[in-house]
Amino acid sequence: MRHAPAYGLLAAGLGLAACAPIPVEQAERQCYAQFAPKPPITGEAGMGVTNSGFSSKMKVEMNIGASVQGDPSAAYDSCVYRKSGRMPTRPLYSY
Incomplete structure (x- = not known):
């Protein structure tokens, strides 16, 4: 039971690491997938x-x-800022 405090600190550290900002390039990819223009739905009968x-x-x-x-x-801009803490390096419509 001597390791119990160490496990608690490890769990707390991992929990805080999950809240850390991610690289801006990764945030841009995630936010682009969420806010990218969707293609129209087409069909023929x-x-x-x-x-x-x-x-x-x-x-x-x-x-x-x-x-x-x-x-x-x-x-998109606010999504990237929330995830990375930085403004996007590329605008939404440049992809």
């Missing part, structure tokens, strides 16, 4: 009848939009 009868075709493209309200670039 068709329906028909044989012998040149009734035929119909439909093409759909939906843009769900950004996952954040307001300016995605500002949200």
Whole structure:
């Protein structure tokens, strides 16, 4: 039981290390994945009848939009700052 205080200090140190800032490049990658523009959802459907009868075709493209309200670039900047403690070295739209 002589090692119990040492284990407690080790656990406290690891807990504080989890709160430490991460490198700005890693924060940029994580925040870009979160705030990057999403591609539109597309689809196509068709329906028909044989012998040149009734035929119909439909093409759909939906843009769900950004996952954040307001300016995605500002949200990206604040995300990088929260994670790394530094402002991003590259803007959101430079990727």
